[in-house]
Amino acid sequence: MINHRLWLSGILTIALLFASGMAAAVPDIQHWRTANGVPVYFIPSRELPMVDVQVLFNAGSARDGDKPGLARLTNALLEEGAGNWSADEIADRLDRAGARFSANSQRDSAVIALRSLTDPRYLQPAVETVTRMIKEPTFVPDAVERVRQQMLTVLRERTQSPGAIAQDAFYQALYGQHPYGSPPEGTMASLEALTRVDIQDFYRRHYTAANAIIVLVGDLDRPVAGQLASTLVDSLPSGEPVPPPPPVPRVPSKTVRISHPSTQSHILIGQAGISRTDAGYYALYLGNHVLGGNGLVSQLSQEIREKRGLAYSAYSTFSPMRQTGPFLLSLQTRNDQVDTALDVAYTTLRQFTMQGPDAQALEEARQNITGGFALDLAGNRKLANYLGMIAFYGLPLDYLQNFVSVMNNISLDQVTASWQQHIQPDRLITVIVGGDQAAPASSSQQPQQE
Secondary structure, eight states, rough: OOHHHHHHHHHHHHHHHHHHGGGOOOOOEEEEEEETOOEEEEEEOOOOSEEEEEEEEOSSGOOOOTTHHHHHHHHHHHEEETTTTEEEHHHHHHHHHOOEEEEOOOOOOOOEEEEESSSHHHHHHHHHHHHHHOOOOOOOOOHHHHHHHHHHHHHHHHHTTTTHHHHHHHHHHEEEEEEEESOOOHHHHHHHHHHHHHHHHHHHHHSGGGGEEEEEEEEEEHHHHHHHHHHHHSSSSSOOOOOOOOOOOOOEEEEEEOBBOOOOEEEEEEEEEETTTTTHHHHHHHHHHHSSSGGGGGGHHIIIITTTOHHHHOOEEEEOOOOEEOOOOOEEEEEHHHHHHHHHHHHHHHHHHHHHHHHHHHHHHHHHHHHHHHHTTTTTTHHHHHHHHHHTTTOOHHHHHHHHHHHHHHOHHHHHHHHHOOOOOOOOOOESSSBBBSOOOOOTTOOOOO
């Protein structure tokens, strides 16, 4: 069997040597606003003659209201026709410019992304195309129906996936009627009921200057970056800022068992965790690296996989959002091992919360995180993703420069205290999908139903 601690030590040595040469190269973030007030975040990157652009809108599924799937359908339709251009013409224009476009919508935000060469012969038509997609989407009926059917197909496929079923059930059990409980993919009934008027109204309310942020990373100087940002959003209507989602209510512990014809059961265990601006984020992130965020050497993997062979992998993660996002522990195991795996998972989480990590494991996690941070920033796209997070959640402009020093200054006591403050092992949502799930769990370790 592989000695994972020796393996980790070697990886850490390589990562730290690499990071030491890049630590001083963490870029500064330039920040300004366009003439109509849209915040712009810019990092010059001269290594390649390319630029990555993101336009983020406060237009995720938390804004769906009683129409699940509306945010994602609206976002997906932006490339399906704009002004007098059809979807094929848009695709052809981007292809001739050698540009890459993508659009995506999650719970908090909707994102439009462009990657282009910075040579004006290619950048100008690419930016013109995306600008028209943002400000003049047509939402033609044929496109609406085509994309609706595509989303319905995805939903039908999700009904056959135990992992997707477990995820949807977990979010529903954790968030209930809170906007975060609305599935970004929608439901069969809601997608069928959405109209072109619904889409147009959602677009007019959310795709405005008051709800937009621009991120730029690439081979541009400041004046060109400023002009690019202005071109993208200056014609947007001002609009009104969308208020933040309401606070997430606490929910009692609950176990959901769903039958599915599979030989393995998908298990999700968790609760409401933290928001992205929570002061405890760094300590929780560091602690979770020990518990379940560091692959095969994490405590969960050691207890569940290495010692008992109950699962191929087991991990835990925080997914912070504008309001409290979930803390989630995930694994898959044979149907006849579900209760045993649950016992081990509950026990490991409870002991970690009560005792915290040991000093050596915490130091190894710290070095793994800080040693790999330079690699996390390698490449314009990775930088743009980080910058989008900083911009959308209003994190400090020196976040990238300070990340390593902040991590290095977190004490063992801080990790333990933050974990005990935010995680309550007696208030867990547990979802099990697979096999015959008719009987309740017999484990004495299972949190009690409230």
